[in-house]
Amino acid sequence: MSVLEIRNLHAAVEDNEILKGVNLTLRSGEIHALMGPNGSGKSTLAYVIAGHPHYEVTEGDILLDGESILDMEADERARAGIFLAFQYPVAIPGVSVANFLRTAVSNVRGYTEQAKKNEGGVIGSNLMPMREFRRELNAKMKEYNVDPSFARRYLNDGFSGGEKKRTEVLQMAMLEPKFAILDESDSGLDIDALRVVADGINKLATPDRGFLLITHYQRILNYVKPHYVSIFYDGRIVKTGGPEVAHMLEERGYGWVEQEFKDAQ
Ligand code: ADP
Ligand code: MG
Ligand code: MG
Numbered sequence: 673m674s675v676l677e678i679r680n681l682h683a684a685v686e687d688n689e690i691l692k693g694v695n696l697t698l699r700s701g702e703i704h705a706l707m708g709p710n711g712s713g714k715s716t717l718a719y720v721i722a723g724h725p726h727y728e729v730t731e732g733d734i735l736l737d738g739e740s741i742l743d744m745e746a747d748e749r750a751r752a753g754i755f756l757a758f759q760y761p762v763a764i765p766g767v768s769v770a771n772f773l774r775t776a777v778s779n780v781r782g783y784t785e786q787a788k789k790n791e792g793g794v795i796g797s798n799l800m801p802m803r804e805f806r807r808e809l810n811a812k813m814k815e816y817n818v819d820p821s822f823a824r825r826y827l828n829d830g831f832s833g834g835e836k837k838r839t840e841v842l843q844m845a846m847l848e849p850k851f852a853i854l855d856e857s858d859s860g861l862d863i864d865a866l867r868v869v870a871d872g873i874n875k876l877a878t879p880d881r882g883f884l885l886i887t888h889y890q891r892i893l894n895y896v897k898p899h900y901v902s903i904f905y906d907g908r909i910v911k912t913g914g915p916e917v918a919h920m921l922e923e924r925g926y927g928w929v930e931q932e933f934k935d936a937q
Protein backbone atom coordinates (compact mmCIF):
# COMPACT_ATOMS: atom_id res chain seq x y z
CA MET A 673 0.00 0.00 0.00
CA SER A 674 1.46 3.32 -1.12
CA VAL A 675 0.40 6.92 -0.71
CA LEU A 676 1.28 9.85 -2.92
CA GLU A 677 0.48 13.02 -1.05
CA ILE A 678 0.47 16.44 -2.62
CA ARG A 679 0.49 19.16 0.00
CA ASN A 680 -0.21 22.81 -0.67
CA LEU A 681 1.72 22.55 -3.92
CA HIS A 682 2.61 25.78 -5.68
CA ALA A 683 4.55 25.70 -8.92
CA ALA A 684 5.65 28.24 -11.49
CA VAL A 685 6.85 28.22 -15.03
CA GLU A 686 8.93 31.17 -16.14
CA ASP A 687 7.84 33.10 -13.03
CA ASN A 688 4.14 32.55 -13.69
CA GLU A 689 2.48 30.78 -10.84
CA ILE A 690 0.35 28.01 -12.34
CA LEU A 691 -0.29 25.72 -9.40
CA LYS A 692 -1.74 27.65 -6.47
CA GLY A 693 -1.98 25.29 -3.55
CA VAL A 694 -2.90 21.79 -4.72
CA ASN A 695 -3.88 19.29 -2.04
CA LEU A 696 -4.44 15.76 -3.26
CA THR A 697 -3.84 12.31 -1.81
CA LEU A 698 -3.58 9.27 -4.07
CA ARG A 699 -3.62 5.79 -2.57
CA SER A 700 -2.96 2.44 -4.14
CA GLY A 701 -6.08 0.66 -5.19
CA GLU A 702 -7.81 3.95 -5.98
CA ILE A 703 -8.64 5.74 -9.20
CA HIS A 704 -8.87 9.49 -8.84
CA ALA A 705 -10.23 11.41 -11.80
CA LEU A 706 -9.17 15.03 -12.21
CA MET A 707 -11.35 17.19 -14.42
CA GLY A 708 -11.13 20.84 -15.22
CA PRO A 709 -11.29 23.47 -17.94
CA ASN A 710 -8.50 23.98 -20.41
CA GLY A 711 -5.64 26.00 -19.05
CA SER A 712 -6.48 25.32 -15.40
CA GLY A 713 -3.11 23.64 -14.81
CA LYS A 714 -3.88 19.91 -14.98
CA SER A 715 -0.95 19.07 -17.25
CA THR A 716 1.31 21.27 -15.16
CA LEU A 717 0.37 19.23 -12.10
CA ALA A 718 1.14 16.00 -13.98
CA TYR A 719 4.54 17.30 -15.09
CA VAL A 720 5.42 18.62 -11.65
CA ILE A 721 4.61 15.25 -10.06
CA ALA A 722 6.74 13.50 -12.68
CA GLY A 723 9.61 15.92 -12.07
CA HIS A 724 9.78 17.87 -15.32
CA PRO A 725 12.70 20.29 -14.87
CA HIS A 726 10.90 23.17 -16.57
CA TYR A 727 8.65 23.76 -13.56
CA GLU A 728 9.71 25.30 -10.29
CA VAL A 729 8.04 24.24 -7.07
CA THR A 730 7.76 27.39 -4.99
CA GLU A 731 5.86 26.06 -1.99
CA GLY A 732 4.46 22.82 -0.61
CA ASP A 733 5.59 19.24 -1.01
CA ILE A 734 5.02 15.93 -2.77
CA LEU A 735 5.48 12.88 -0.57
CA LEU A 736 5.70 9.28 -1.67
CA ASP A 737 5.08 7.05 1.32
CA GLY A 738 6.01 9.90 3.60
CA GLU A 739 9.25 10.89 1.85
CA SER A 740 9.55 14.05 -0.17
CA ILE A 741 10.34 13.40 -3.81
CA LEU A 742 10.96 17.06 -4.69
CA ASP A 743 14.73 16.61 -4.76
CA MET A 744 14.49 13.62 -7.08
CA GLU A 745 15.09 13.89 -10.82
CA ALA A 746 12.42 12.63 -13.21
CA ASP A 747 14.24 9.31 -13.79
CA GLU A 748 14.56 8.71 -10.04
CA ARG A 749 10.85 9.34 -9.62
CA ALA A 750 10.16 6.83 -12.38
CA ARG A 751 12.31 4.31 -10.53
CA ALA A 752 10.36 5.10 -7.37
CA GLY A 753 7.21 4.04 -9.22
CA ILE A 754 5.72 7.17 -10.76
CA PHE A 755 4.58 6.90 -14.34
CA LEU A 756 3.28 9.66 -16.60
CA ALA A 757 1.56 8.99 -19.90
CA PHE A 758 1.77 12.00 -22.15
CA GLN A 759 -1.16 13.66 -23.81
CA TYR A 760 0.56 13.51 -27.18
CA PRO A 761 2.80 10.45 -27.53
CA VAL A 762 5.75 10.98 -29.85
CA ALA A 763 6.49 8.84 -32.88
CA ILE A 764 10.03 7.50 -33.09
CA PRO A 765 10.68 5.99 -36.51
CA GLY A 766 13.59 3.56 -36.32
CA VAL A 767 12.87 2.53 -32.73
CA SER A 768 10.67 -0.52 -32.36
CA VAL A 769 8.04 -0.86 -29.67
CA ALA A 770 10.14 -3.68 -28.14
CA ASN A 771 13.31 -1.58 -28.05
CA PHE A 772 11.49 1.38 -26.62
CA LEU A 773 9.97 -0.78 -23.89
CA ARG A 774 13.28 -2.49 -23.15
CA THR A 775 14.97 0.89 -22.69
CA ALA A 776 12.14 2.15 -20.47
CA VAL A 777 12.03 -1.00 -18.35
CA SER A 778 15.83 -1.01 -18.02
CA ASN A 779 15.76 2.57 -16.77
CA VAL A 780 12.96 2.04 -14.31
CA ARG A 781 14.36 -1.22 -12.95
CA GLY A 782 17.77 0.29 -12.40
CA TYR A 783 19.86 -1.58 -15.00
CA THR A 784 20.93 1.68 -16.57
CA GLU A 785 21.78 3.22 -13.22
CA GLN A 786 23.77 0.14 -12.21
CA ALA A 787 25.73 0.22 -15.47
CA LYS A 788 26.69 3.85 -14.79
CA LYS A 789 27.97 2.91 -11.34
CA ASN A 790 29.98 0.05 -12.82
CA GLU A 791 31.74 2.31 -15.24
CA GLY A 792 35.47 1.81 -14.91
CA GLY A 793 34.88 -1.49 -13.19
CA VAL A 794 33.21 -4.57 -14.57
CA ILE A 795 30.85 -3.18 -17.15
CA GLY A 796 27.56 -4.94 -17.49
CA SER A 797 24.93 -4.16 -20.10
CA ASN A 798 22.85 -1.13 -19.30
CA LEU A 799 19.80 -2.99 -20.55
CA MET A 800 17.71 -5.75 -19.13
CA PRO A 801 18.97 -9.07 -20.58
CA MET A 802 17.27 -9.69 -23.92
CA ARG A 803 15.91 -13.16 -23.25
CA GLU A 804 14.49 -12.21 -19.89
CA PHE A 805 12.91 -9.09 -21.39
CA ARG A 806 11.46 -11.03 -24.33
CA ARG A 807 9.94 -13.64 -22.08
CA GLU A 808 8.26 -10.99 -20.00
CA LEU A 809 7.12 -8.94 -22.98
CA ASN A 810 5.59 -11.98 -24.67
CA ALA A 811 3.73 -12.89 -21.51
CA LYS A 812 2.38 -9.36 -21.11
CA MET A 813 1.37 -9.12 -24.77
CA LYS A 814 -0.58 -12.34 -24.38
CA GLU A 815 -2.20 -11.12 -21.19
CA TYR A 816 -3.20 -7.82 -22.79
CA ASN A 817 -4.26 -9.32 -26.12
CA VAL A 818 -1.61 -7.57 -28.17
CA ASP A 819 -0.55 -9.24 -31.41
CA PRO A 820 3.11 -10.42 -31.19
CA SER A 821 4.00 -8.65 -34.46
CA PHE A 822 3.25 -5.38 -32.72
CA ALA A 823 6.58 -5.44 -30.88
CA ARG A 824 8.56 -5.07 -34.11
CA ARG A 825 6.75 -2.01 -35.38
CA TYR A 826 8.27 1.43 -35.07
CA LEU A 827 7.01 3.32 -32.07
CA ASN A 828 3.80 5.20 -32.78
CA ASP A 829 4.84 5.55 -36.42
CA GLY A 830 1.58 5.56 -38.35
CA PHE A 831 -0.21 4.04 -35.37
CA SER A 832 -3.96 4.35 -35.09
CA GLY A 833 -5.37 5.86 -31.91
CA GLY A 834 -6.10 2.36 -30.61
CA GLU A 835 -2.57 1.15 -31.38
CA LYS A 836 -1.07 4.09 -29.52
CA LYS A 837 -3.22 3.21 -26.56
CA ARG A 838 -2.10 -0.43 -26.76
CA THR A 839 1.50 0.74 -26.53
CA GLU A 840 0.63 2.88 -23.53
CA VAL A 841 -1.12 0.03 -21.76
CA LEU A 842 1.72 -2.35 -22.55
CA GLN A 843 4.21 0.18 -21.25
CA MET A 844 2.32 0.48 -17.95
CA ALA A 845 2.02 -3.28 -17.73
CA MET A 846 5.79 -3.66 -18.17
CA LEU A 847 6.81 -0.80 -15.88
CA GLU A 848 4.38 -1.77 -13.12
CA PRO A 849 4.24 1.72 -11.58
CA LYS A 850 2.89 2.38 -8.10
CA PHE A 851 1.15 5.47 -9.40
CA ALA A 852 0.14 6.05 -12.99
CA ILE A 853 -0.83 9.51 -14.18
CA LEU A 854 -2.70 9.65 -17.47
CA ASP A 855 -2.95 13.15 -18.85
CA GLU A 856 -5.95 13.39 -21.18
CA SER A 857 -4.94 10.07 -22.55
CA ASP A 858 -8.56 9.68 -23.70
CA SER A 859 -8.80 12.89 -25.73
CA GLY A 860 -9.71 12.54 -29.37
CA LEU A 861 -10.12 8.77 -29.27
CA ASP A 862 -12.71 6.83 -31.20
CA ILE A 863 -14.78 4.35 -29.24
CA ASP A 864 -12.51 1.38 -29.99
CA ALA A 865 -9.40 3.20 -28.82
CA LEU A 866 -11.25 4.42 -25.75
CA ARG A 867 -12.13 0.82 -24.95
CA VAL A 868 -8.48 -0.23 -25.30
CA VAL A 869 -7.31 2.32 -22.78
CA ALA A 870 -10.28 1.78 -20.44
CA ASP A 871 -9.87 -2.02 -20.46
CA GLY A 872 -6.15 -1.55 -19.88
CA ILE A 873 -6.71 0.73 -16.90
CA ASN A 874 -9.28 -1.64 -15.42
CA LYS A 875 -6.88 -4.55 -15.75
CA LEU A 876 -3.98 -2.52 -14.35
CA ALA A 877 -6.00 -1.09 -11.48
CA THR A 878 -4.80 -3.66 -8.96
CA PRO A 879 -4.81 -3.08 -5.18
CA ASP A 880 -1.11 -2.13 -5.29
CA ARG A 881 -1.52 0.65 -7.84
CA GLY A 882 -3.12 4.08 -7.88
CA PHE A 883 -4.31 6.11 -10.86
CA LEU A 884 -4.65 9.81 -11.48
CA LEU A 885 -6.86 10.02 -14.50
CA ILE A 886 -6.80 13.53 -15.92
CA THR A 887 -9.64 14.02 -18.33
CA HIS A 888 -11.60 16.81 -19.89
CA TYR A 889 -14.59 14.64 -20.69
CA GLN A 890 -16.81 12.43 -18.61
CA ARG A 891 -16.92 9.82 -21.41
CA ILE A 892 -14.07 7.55 -20.26
CA LEU A 893 -15.67 7.43 -16.81
CA ASN A 894 -18.47 5.38 -18.37
CA TYR A 895 -15.89 2.60 -18.70
CA VAL A 896 -13.53 3.27 -15.80
CA LYS A 897 -15.19 3.81 -12.43
CA PRO A 898 -13.29 6.36 -10.37
CA HIS A 899 -13.38 6.30 -6.58
CA TYR A 900 -13.00 10.06 -6.49
CA VAL A 901 -13.58 12.87 -8.93
CA SER A 902 -11.97 16.25 -8.33
CA ILE A 903 -12.53 19.50 -10.15
CA PHE A 904 -9.45 21.52 -10.94
CA TYR A 905 -9.78 25.22 -11.50
CA ASP A 906 -7.20 27.98 -11.62
CA GLY A 907 -4.33 25.95 -10.26
CA ARG A 908 -6.05 24.12 -7.43
CA ILE A 909 -8.69 21.56 -6.59
CA VAL A 910 -11.97 23.27 -5.85
CA LYS A 911 -14.22 20.27 -5.28
CA THR A 912 -13.87 16.54 -4.62
CA GLY A 913 -16.58 13.93 -4.57
CA GLY A 914 -17.59 10.64 -6.14
CA PRO A 915 -18.58 9.85 -9.76
CA GLU A 916 -21.60 12.15 -9.40
CA VAL A 917 -19.24 15.13 -9.70
CA ALA A 918 -18.34 14.03 -13.23
CA HIS A 919 -21.99 13.70 -14.16
CA MET A 920 -22.71 17.12 -12.79
CA LEU A 921 -19.89 18.58 -14.91
CA GLU A 922 -21.26 16.78 -17.94
CA GLU A 923 -24.67 18.33 -17.36
CA ARG A 924 -23.64 21.80 -16.35
CA GLY A 925 -20.39 22.25 -18.27
CA TYR A 926 -17.27 24.05 -17.16
CA GLY A 927 -18.81 27.52 -17.36
CA TRP A 928 -20.54 26.71 -14.12
CA VAL A 929 -17.21 25.95 -12.41
CA GLU A 930 -15.93 29.35 -13.44
CA GLN A 931 -19.06 31.09 -12.15
CA GLU A 932 -19.00 29.29 -8.86
CA PHE A 933 -15.32 29.56 -8.03
CA LYS A 934 -14.25 32.83 -9.58
CA ASP A 935 -16.13 34.74 -6.94
CA ALA A 936 -14.85 32.52 -4.17
CA GLN A 937 -11.25 33.67 -4.63
P1 ADP B 1 -4.45 22.24 -18.68
O1 ADP B 1 -3.68 20.95 -18.79
O2 ADP B 1 -5.43 22.21 -17.55
O3 ADP B 1 -5.10 22.61 -19.95
P2 ADP B 1 -1.85 23.48 -18.48
O4 ADP B 1 -1.18 22.93 -17.28
O5 ADP B 1 -1.45 22.93 -19.79
O6 ADP B 1 -3.44 23.39 -18.28
O7 ADP B 1 -1.62 25.04 -18.52
C1 ADP B 1 -1.93 25.89 -17.42
C2 ADP B 1 -1.43 27.28 -17.69
O8 ADP B 1 -0.01 27.28 -17.65
C3 ADP B 1 -1.83 27.84 -19.04
O9 ADP B 1 -2.17 29.17 -18.86
C4 ADP B 1 -0.58 27.69 -19.86
O10 ADP B 1 -0.50 28.71 -20.81
C5 ADP B 1 0.53 27.84 -18.82
N1 ADP B 1 1.71 27.03 -19.18
C6 ADP B 1 1.79 25.68 -19.15
N2 ADP B 1 3.02 25.25 -19.54
C7 ADP B 1 3.72 26.38 -19.81
C8 ADP B 1 5.04 26.61 -20.27
N3 ADP B 1 5.88 25.61 -20.50
N4 ADP B 1 5.41 27.90 -20.44
C9 ADP B 1 4.56 28.92 -20.19
N5 ADP B 1 3.30 28.75 -19.78
C10 ADP B 1 2.88 27.51 -19.59
MG1 MG C 1 -4.59 21.95 -22.17
MG1 MG D 1 -3.51 19.55 -20.29
